[in-house]
Amino acid sequence: MELVLAIAIGVLVASGTWLLLRPRTFQVIIGLTLVSYAVNLFIFSIGGLRTGADPVLRKAADGIAQYADPLPQALVLTAIVIGFATTALFLVVLLTSRGLNGNDHVDGGDGTP
Secondary structure, three states, X not given: OHHHHHXXXXXXXXXHHHHHOOOEHHHHHHHHHHHHHHHHHHHHHHOOOOOOOOOOOOOOOXXXXXXXXXXXXHHHHHHHHHHHHHHHHHHHHHHHHHHHHOOXXXXXXXXXX
């Protein structure tokens, strides 16, 4: 399970980085979104990959090692909400820039070298 998660994080970071280097604004926004998904998965994996573990503490004689850590889950939930708001803001800026300039290139050019 850990290997699959590590590969997924790597693919998301690689794809996001490739899209960040593209000349169009929409591709840059999608790249930022993919990188933020990779960071969310990484933070979520810090809490431990346990199936069937209780996310909250209760009285048990086995100790605290059998529970999943709820703090990374809360951080990822907050990051998802902030990422959604940031993406919405970027899309508004993209549409405004495209309306004013007539294109959606990052450098403001027409895309010809």
